[in-house]
Amino acid sequence: MRSSSVLAIVVVLLVCLFKHGNSVPVEMETTTAMTTEFTATESSRKDIVFNSTEGEMEKPRYPHDGYCGHLEEACSDERRCCPDFECYHSEGRCIYLMQ
Secondary structure, eight states: OHHHHHHHHHHHHHHHHHHHHHHSOOOOOOOSOOOOOOOOOHHHHHHOEEETTTTEEEOOOOTTTSOOBOTTOBOOSSSOBOTTEEEETTTTEEEEOOO
16 A cells, blocks of 8 residues: 555656646757867967968977978978978988887
């Protein structure tokens, strides 16, 4: 007898919850434009310099001589390659860093 009364109470509560849940109007907010936010990492902030006078992106600066070499650009002991590249000394050109 006791378990049937507990079951009846549970059923009544579930019915009340479903009735109340269905009667509440659901409003959804829609937007016409989506925005994409770019979060720069610490390394990308250091590597990329924006030249506001000309409105162009400059090559990443390397601390010792001003610029670093990208893919297929010349490199030497004085002019190093940018991060993610390494100097292929026999040809004097920057290549992708092998990992």
